Amino acid sequence: MSKAKISLAGVSKSYISENEVTQALHKINLDFYFGEFVAITGESGxxxxxxxxxxxxxxxxxDGEMYVDGEPTFQYDDADWEEYRRRKVGYIFQDYSLIGHYTVLDNIVSGxxxxxxSKEEAESLAMTYIEKVGLKGYETHPANELSSGQKQRLSIARALAKQTxxxxxxEPTGNLDSETGLSIVKLLKEISxxxxxxxxTHNYEQVEPYVTRKIRLHEGVIISDIQVRESKENKSDEKAGTADTGEVVSSSVSTEKNGKKETAESDEAAKYTDTWYAKFFVMxxxxxxxxxxxxxxxxxxxVSAVSFVLIGELNLKSDDICTKNYDGLAFARQSDKRISVKKKNGKKITADDIKQIKKIRYIENVDSCDYANDINYYIIEDRDYEMQYGMQITQREIQGSATPAFLKDDKFMLSTDCITKDDLKKGELPKKMDEVVMYSDDDKLIGKEMDCYFSAYNIWDGDDYIKCTVKVTGILKKKTTQVYFTKELCNMLSMNLDSSDxxxxxxxxxxxxxYKAKRKFIPVINNELKGNEVTLSKNLNGDYPGDxxxxxxxxxxxxxxxADGDYIEEEMEVLSKKNEDSRNFMEVSREFFYKYYSPKYLQASVYIANYAKTDYILKKLxxxxxxxxxxxxxxxxxKSDTKEQQRLVIIGICTAGLVVMFxxxxxxxxxxxxxxxxxxxVFRFIGMKKGVLRRINYIELAIYCVIAMVVALVLAFILRLAGVGFITDITWYYRFGTYICFVLYNILLCAVTAMGFNHYVKRRFHQ
Incomplete structure (x- = not known):
């Protein structure tokens, strides 16, 4: 007889549990030859x-040794056994071990x-063996739609196609009825x-007419090895033995023997790398x-959406500005989007400067009237202010008086630097000092005159205010409470900071x-006055100098x-007419005002899209x-201790949330x-490389993860456009590094999961 295909010499195998050692095989000596159909029987266990x-x-x-084609396997490591399963043996399982969602063709091709x-060779071989086992016409059927007999035939075709x-x-017939089982046995007989x-098998009677040899085991020991009938001598024994797709690769044997053949196969299918196979199975x-x-x-x-929020919140709370209280002493307008700028050379800020500044990313508006941006205005009665009536005692008489009571100090001046003609729904931009534009549902507001009061506690005394009658020349498209004033009015009201005493x-x-009295006044323009005419406030009371x-x-x-140099004296004509401003204002003519004052435009207010971009814009400026x-x-x-504690609590919650979610x-x-x-x-049983299996898991999870992250980012963008407050704040704080953290968190979760699952598969396989 020809050389044994597989030989076992004194092979023993034991299983060790916590309490005992069970010997499954004891000193097994067996030789198996090409052309045999061997049945192994015995009781369960x-x-x-x-x-x-x-x-x-x-x-x-x-213990012992197993020889394959005469070569020992004692030195095999995991990679060698993997190669052995891949190239030397084909499996047929009792439960079929098919990939149910794969088609008949794909199940064989996967093996x-x-x-x-290569793809072409695999599909060609698969079609050959599909026909051989009687499944022609079922190539595109999912395996889970086949009958039991058909599933077992598919399992046989997968094993045969490997040509091992x-x-x-x-137990290939264990889950089949007797008739179907018999057909499978006959097929195996033909294959042998x-x-x-x-x-x-447990059902030796069923296979007895077809097997050539019967081996019986009892408690891990061979109790009989009977030649039932002679196997047909296969003259192509040696040819078949060398027709395998390759010998087992070990550290010291086989490489030289099949080197030429493996090199030829490698050259033929050079493009079919482990990564290619992994991508194929993933798809x-x-x-x-x-x-x-x-x-x-x-x-x-x-996971991506929650991690986006938590990482964004951590990033937002990394800035401790949220723990501080705003006092408004330096800048009355409490806006986290405002940046005050001056030129380093000390020169005035021109229109060209404003154009240049607006080119910086995230800058939305530039107002050359910086000081006026801290002046409050009150234009709508009963919303911004209300009139209070009472009795006022003057030097000459007791008379009724009305003074404004300001309800909210939340509206501040902006000049027409911040808008263009395109921002108007109707009307035109202001040209004269007392003209304004604002939003209204009523277009008839255009041309209407309105009383408007102004106060500025960080420019004037805390109780000072001035009244102007303004005329509406345009209606804004965007719904807003902001009113836009002319640059002339803005500069006039803020001149006290950068002009004369x-x-x-x-x-x-x-x-x-x-002179006993040398009272300081703030001059403002009254277009009805001429030359050196002035009017003083009716609220001056006992300090009134007289007409x-x-x-x-x-x-x-x-x-x-x-003080800068000597002072100048002018003779003024104080009129008997009293203005309605607070007592520290003096109304003068336009020519007199500009005789001693000209706008300097040394400082501008820059308004940015979001506070999160402050550092970026400061560096650019x-x-x-x-x-x-x-x-x-x-x-x-x-600093506020309460706000700091809240910040630390939020940071702790977000950090814990990320850890727990991971x-x-x-x-x-x-x-x-x-x-x-x-x-x-199943893939491991049929010999798929561990590297390919690992790649399948990594690539699949990576695809799911990338899709999830993209969807999460798109959702965040949509919610930001919809004006969802906390999402808007978070997204503004996302920078390149933050996005990297977001991506790494989700990728790491999937990578660790894939790694853990790969280890789990390895343990299950060895079990």
């Missing part, structure tokens, strides 16, 4: 399946891909003419398991040779508000030649993946 697993390289042995076959020369069948078939799984793909993707969308001199004392001619001392101030300061940071100077996500994802663990074990 007698060692039949263990013997088959040892022969198939699925279970290692403890051939495990051997490294050895077929191992573990071309290879070695070793079958484990096949996505195509045939849409429900699974949807389930994983939906779960990861939830005006003191009205009266009550001359001859003995002193000087007639008085001298006004004017002294220029430097940029720090200090500094590089462009400007001194820049965030008015919000300048005003938020005092652990829970890992456990849930792995549990979901274990539902398909049998498929991966």
């Amino acid at each position: 007698g060692g039949k399946s263990t013997l088959l697993n040892v022969i198939g390289g699925m279970t290692g042995y403890d 051939l891909f495990a051997m490294g076959k 020369g050895v077929i191992l069948a573990d 003419k071309e290879c070695l078939v070793i079958m484990v 096949l799984n996505l195509k045939t398991q849409r429900a699974k793909a949807m389930l994983f993707t939906l779960f990861l969308i939830v 005006f003191r009205l001199l009266y009550d001359y004392d001859v003995s002193m040779g000087d 007639g001619k008085h001298k006004l001392r004017i002294q220029k101030l430097d940029e720090n508000g200090k 500094e590089k462009s030649g400007y001194y820049a300061v965030s008015t919000y940071r300048a005003g938020a100077t005092s 652990i829970a996500g890992f456990l849930i994802l792995r549990a979901m993946m274990t539902l398909n663990v049998k498929e991966y074990i």
Whole structure:
């Protein structure tokens, strides 16, 4: 007889549990030859399946030696046994071990891909053996739609297509009715003419007419090995032995023997790398398991969305500005989007400067009237202010008076620098000092005159206010409470910060040779006055200097508000007409005002899209030649212990949430993946490389993860457009580094899950 295909010499195998050692095989000596159809029988637990697993390289042995084509296997490592299963043996299982969602063709092709076959060769071989086992016409049918007999025939075709020369069948008829089982036995008998078939069975009577040899095991020991009938001598024994797709690769043998053949195959299928095979199976799984793909993707969308929020919130709370109180002493307008800028060369800010600044990303508006941006306005009665009536005692009489009571100090001036003609729904931009544009549902508001009051506690005294009658010239498209004023009005009201000191001199004392009263006034323009005419406030009360001619001392101030040179005296005509401003204002003619004052435009207010971009814009402005300061940071100077505690609590909750979600996500994802663990074990049984299996898991989860992250980001963008507050704040704080953290968190979760599942598959396979 020819050389044994597989030989076992004194092979023993034991299983060790916590309390005992069970010997499954004891000193097994067997030789198996090409062309045999061997039946292994015995009671349950007698060692039949263990013997088959040892022969198939699925279970290692403890003692003795197993020879394959005359070569020992004692030195085999995991990679060698993997190669052995891939190229030397084909499996037929009692439960078929098919991939149910794969088609008949794909089930066979997957086994051939495990051997490294090219796509064309694999499909050609698969079609040959599909026809051979009687499944022609079922190529595109999913395996889970086949009958039991058809499933077993498919399992046989998958094993035969590998052309290994050895077929191992573990109870192949156990789940079949007698008639179908008999047809499978007959098929195996026919197959045994071309290879070695070793079958484990409990129903020896069914297979007795067809097998050539019967081996009986009892408690791990061979009690009989009977030649039932002679096997047909197969003259192509040696040819078949060398027609395998390759010998087992070990550290010291086989490489040289089959080197030429393996090199030829490698050259032929150079493009079919492990990564190519992994991608093929990933695409096949996505195509045939849409429900699974949807389930994983939906779960990861939830994880991605929550992680996006938590990471964004952590990033937002990394700025401790949220723990500070705003005092408004430096800048009355409490806006975290405002930046005050000056040119480093000390020159005025021009229209060209404004155009240049607006080119910086995230800058929305630039107002050259910076100081006026801290002046409050009150234009709608009963919304912004209400009139209070009472009695006022003057030097001459007691009379009724009405004074404004300001309801809210939340509206601040902006000049027409911040709007264009395109912002108007109707009308035109203001041209004269007392003209404004605002939003209204009523277009008839255009042309209407309205009383408007102004106050500025960080420019004037706290109780000072001025009244102007303004005319509406345009209606804004965008619904807003913001009113836009002319640059002339803005500069006039803020001149007290960067102009001159005006003191009205009266009550001359001859003995002193000087004026007793040198009251300081803030000049404002009254278009009805001419020359040196002035009106004073009716609220001046007992300090009123009286009508007639008085001298006004004017002294220029430097940029720090200090006297700059000698003063000038002008003779003024105080009219009997009283204005309705607070007592520290003096109304003067336009020509007199501009005689001593001209707008300097040394400082501008820049408004950005969101506070999160403050540092970025400050750096850009500094590089462009400007001194820049965030008015919000300048005003938020005092810390709040309560706010700091809240910030730390939120940081702790977000951090804990990310950790808990990572652990829970890992456990849930792995549990979901274990539902398909049998498929991966089947792949391992048919010899698929561990590297390919690992890549399949990594690539699949990576695809789900990328889709989930993209969906989460799109959802965040949509919610931001919809104006959802906390999402808007979070997205503004997302920078390149934050996005990297978001991506790494989700990718790491999937990578750790895939790694854990790969280890789980490995343990299950060895079990």
